[in-house]
Amino acid sequence: MKNVIKVFSTILIIVLSFTSANAQEPKQKTTQTAVIKTAIYCDHCKACESCGDRLEKTLLKEKGVQMITLDEKAMTIKVVYNSRKTDLTKIKTAISKLGYDADDIKADVVAYESLDGCCKK
Template sequence: MRILFLISFMMLTSFTVNAQAQKAVIKTTITCDHCKECETCGQLFEKKLIRQKGVQMVALNEKEMTITVFFNAKKTDLPTIRTAISQLGYDADDVE
């Protein structure tokens, strides 16, 4: 009975965590053709942005020149994420 209760509790909490995550696709300008591997581009996005409060996952798409960010809207918002990207030296939609 305890195991059933524990499993039920874990399932309910995992659904609420997923419900809070929001996705944002941010247009940027990428000047090199190897950004995902480059320490100054792709790895920089992943290392620095993931440390932002509320950011859960970051994905860089070189071909479309976009950064997809999954974040918790209760802990951060889109303007804060755009500002963090611009502080790394990249455009973030209309924020430079």
């Protein structure tokens, strides 16, 4: 009988120690927000099919991207994304492939040439 109590007590201590160890680990925040500097020369980008609408629709198709806010006056793109599904480099590369600079990543030349004239410098 004493052996059963010892075994049960040992198992209980082990289970409780695992439970408390997991509870003390901080949860990683998965939703991240980034403001990406770009070059937008169009004064009507949010309504322009080759700027805002195309930019937003394409980026929202990227895995993990949750929200896009284009600020053509500040020349920035605010992106809310799930860091477990994507990272900032992938998002910047996607912006580049649309023909726009994304911080330190320059616009893809072929994509830039396909933009409307109002969207180029």
